[in-house]
Amino acid sequence: MWEKTQETVKFLKDKGFVNIDYGIILGTGLGNFTDNIDISIRVPYEEIPHFPVSTVSGHQGELIYGTVGKKKVLALRGRFHYYEGWSLQEATFPVRVMKYLGIDNLIVSNASGGVNANFKTGDVMLISDHINMMPEHPLRGANDERFGPRFVDMHEAYCKDMIVHMENVASKQNIKLQKGVYLALQGPTFETPAEYGMVRNLGADAVGMSTVPEVIVAKHMGMTIFGLSVITDLGIEGKVEEVSHEEVQKVAKTAEKKVGMLMTEFIKTY
Numbered sequence: 001m002w003e004k005t006q007e008t009v010k011f012l013k014d015k016g017f018v019n020i021d022y023g024i025i026l027g028t029g030l031g032n033f034t035d036n037i038d039i040s041i042r043v044p045y046e047e048i049p050h051f052p053v054s055t056v057s058g059h060q061g062e063l064i065y066g067t068v069g070k071k072k073v074l075a076l077r078g079r080f081h082y083y084e085g086w087s088l089q090e091a092t093f094p095v096r097v098m099k100y101l102g103i104d105n106l107i108v109s110n111a112s113g114g115v116n117a118n119f120k121t122g123d124v125m126l127i128s129d130h131i132n133m134m135p136e137h138p139l140r141g142a143n144d145e146r147f148g149p150r151f152v153d154m155h156e157a158y159c160k161d162m163i164v165h166m167e168n169v170a171s172k173q174n175i176k177l178q179k180g181v182y183l184a185l186q187g188p189t190f191e192t193p194a195e196y197g198m199v200r201n202l203g204a205d206a207v208g209m210s211t212v213p214e215v216i217v218a219k220h221m222g223m224t225i226f227g228l229s230v231i232t233d234l235g236i237e238g239k240v241e242e243v244s245h246e247e248v249q250k251v252a253k254t255a256e257k258k259v260g261m262l263m264t265e266f267i268k269t270y
Contacts, residue, residue: 001147005097008093017065018102020103024073025211025214026109027079030109030252034077036264037068037073045061051094062078074101074103081187081188082209088140095218095223096147096221105224106226108227110228111208113243114205114206115204115234119205120231125230128180130211134184134186148222173265181206182227185207199235206229215227230255233251
């Protein structure tokens with residue numbers, strides 16, 4: 001993993017990926033946030049050494065480098081999931097690369113199912129914490145101390161100061177935000193009514209199939225993380241309805257402008 005990471009980092013530095021302030025992972029339906037970036041370089045995943053290739057509709061599969069305001073950003077337009085067949089070490093490989101490109105701040109986004117009765121579709125939720133229920137762990141196996149410690153402190157997986165700053169950004173833009181706990185399941189099936197009930201009983205507000213492994217790996221390397229979920233469907237007791245990937249993408253698209261405004265102002269001012 002170390003050698004692969006360094007080879008990929010060298011390839012990207014040689015392309016001009018340098019002096020980056022923020023890494024961004026764009027989830028389902030949120031890929032067009034790249035319209036808010038003044039893009040200098042774009043590289044398809046297929047051209048990047050050791051990079052996986054996204055197989056999911058709505059995940060375009062390219063690395064974007066550019067500026068938002070005066071900040072340099074690197075955006076993953078398309079992420080990798082355990083359910084696609086990647087190991088969690090492979091799925092989180094881009095986060096390793098980000099760190100060794102010199103990125104200390106990571107923004108993660110996703111589409112998720114809301115189980116909080118106060119949520120509605122199209123809401124944007126600040127991720128305050130997470131519950132890991134993936135069947136595998138990205139740090140399982142021998143630990144390479146060059147990346148980080150064997151046992152990783154997760155008491156503040158999502159930066160409280162960043163959360164407060166985003167709340168202030170949203171308030172100034174008169175945008176309502178939710179805040180809650182995100183729970184990660186394997187997928188690719190959407191949850192049954194009983195599973196939505198389990199998620200609620202475990203203390204989560206939203207459920208999805210990504211993000212948590214990336215955050216764990218980022219914390220392993222000492223990165224600072226901020227996360228957003230777009231609530232694209234509801235798993236509220238008595239209101240569980242049929243859902244499809246196309247519907248999730250559609251709802252995420254409707255929230256995309258709002259998310260773009262929030263993320264752009266956040267990056268410019270934090």
